[in-house]
Amino acid sequence: MKFLLITLIAKHDPKVSDHARLREVVDNAVLAEELGFDGYGVGERHERPFISSSPPVVLSHIAARTSTIRLFTAVTTLSLLDPVRAYEDYATLDNLADGRLELIIGKGNGAAQARLFHVTTEDQWDRNRESYELFRRLWREPKVTWTGRFRPSLTDAETWPRPLQQPIRVWHGSATSRESVDLAAQYGDPLFSANVTNPIEPYAELIRYYRERWAHYGHDPKDALVGAGTAGFYAARTSQEAVETYRPIYEARIALFRKAGVEPVFPTLEDAIERSSILVGSPQQIVDKVLRYHTEFGHEVMHLHADGDGLTDKQHRATLELFQSEIAPVLRKEIPSRPFPGSLA
Numbered sequence: 001m002k003f004l005l006i007t008l009i010a011k012h013d014p015k016v017s018d019h020a021r022l023r024e025v026v027d028n029a030v031l032a033e034e035l036g037f038d039g040y041g042v043g044e045r046h047e048r049p050f051i052s053s054s055p056p057v058v059l060s061h062i063a064a065r066t067s068t069i070r071l072f073t074a075v076t077t078l079s080l081l082d083p084v085r086a087y088e089d090y091a092t093l094d095n096l097a098d099g100r101l102e103l104i105i106g107k108g109n110g111a112a113q114a115r116l117f118h119v120t121t122e123d124q125w126d127r128n129r130e131s132y133e134l135f136r137r138l139w140r141e142p143k144v145t146w147t148g149r150f151r152p153s154l155t156d157a158e159t160w161p162r163p164l165q166q167p168i169r170v171w172h173g174s175a176t177s178r179e180s181v182d183l184a185a186q187y188g189d190p191l192f193s194a195n196v197t198n199p200i201e202p203y204a205e206l207i208r209y210y211r212e213r214w215a216h217y218g219h220d221p222k223d224a225l226v227g228a229g230t231a232g233f234y235a236a237r238t239s240q241e242a243v244e245t246y247r248p249i250y251e252a253r254i255a256l257f258r259k260a261g262v263e264p265v266f267p268t269l270e271d272a273i274e275r276s277s278i279l280v281g282s283p284q285q286i287v288d289k290v291l292r293y294h295t296e297f298g299h300e301v302m303h304l305h306a307d308g309d310g311l312t313d314k315q316h317r318a319t320l321e322l323f324q325s326e327i328a329p330v331l332r333k334e335i336p337s338r339p340f341p342g343s344l345a
Contacts, residue, residue: 001335005306008043009052033069041072046113063097075173077108078131106173185213190225227301249310300337
């Protein structure tokens with residue numbers, strides 16, 4: 001199994017400047033490489049409380065500070081973006097990152113960002129599909145002639161720079177959408193299940209649908225590739241210590257949900273540990289839970305939250321070190337995974 005750290009760059013504390021928060025994200029990426037994580041992802045959001053509106057800029061800075069870790073977007077909201085401009089940004093980043101870039105695409109979510117870009121619930125899926133179909137052609141073809149619904153047509157259009165990776169691997173991020181799943185299966189692309197908000201069942205159902213559609217489109221079943229997220233992480237030597245430390249962090253998260261008018265699916269930490277993908281406990285408890293999810297998902301890649309989420313810097317580093325020393329080696333052995341592109345591991 002391979003492990004990513006991912007951040008959406010949320011900023012809840014008004015006393016923390018945007019400058020400081022963005023620097024923290026870059027420092028966490030450097031730490032992730034130092035500790036041996038396989039990838040680091042930066043989300044894309046265009047509304048409060050997130051300041052992750054420009055993943056290619058953030059990832060370019062991370063690329064300059066690192067040398068081996070894979071760089072992910074999580075997700076690139078192609079339903080909102082001009083695919084030509086998105087191609088230019090990410091082809092440039094692919095060169096600067098020495099071919100370490102991987103994209104996770106999706107329609108995005110949030111009413112505010114949809115209004116900002118004049119996207120509606122009626123057209124967001126069509127925009128996502130159309131933008132992806134053009135994006136993948138631009139990545140692969142030196143000249144593109146194209147006509148669609150949502151942007152001006154192209155005639156023998158050339159785009160520069162040309163990317164380093166040919167082609168780039170594109171994952172399709174999905175929480176509940178069969179549209180995203182079908183698009184991934186159609187093109188033979190990997191799927192990344194959000195696996196954050198709900199119990200395991202709806203995510204498992206969506207992954208089963210992905211594998212069904214994968215076979216429907218004529219792909220070899222053994223080539224299907226799945227990643228999955230987690231709803232939070234804190235490992236300690238004992239479950240009691242882990243729960244005691246993480247409880248105020250979880251309760252603060254629940255308070256934010258309720259302040260925003262959202263009733264949490266898992267109202268207590270105990271409920272979340274029992275029924276959600278949150279990983280809080282001893283190393284053995286976390287190994288057991290990941291293996292249980294793998295039985296349903298068959299996933300080879302998993303993400304943890306990159307941010308401390310209220311932990312001190314010392315606690316954050318210590319729990320990531322514990323993950324790499326006692327959890328990751330067991331999971332890597334129990335769940336074989338294919339190499340990342342351009343990698344020998």
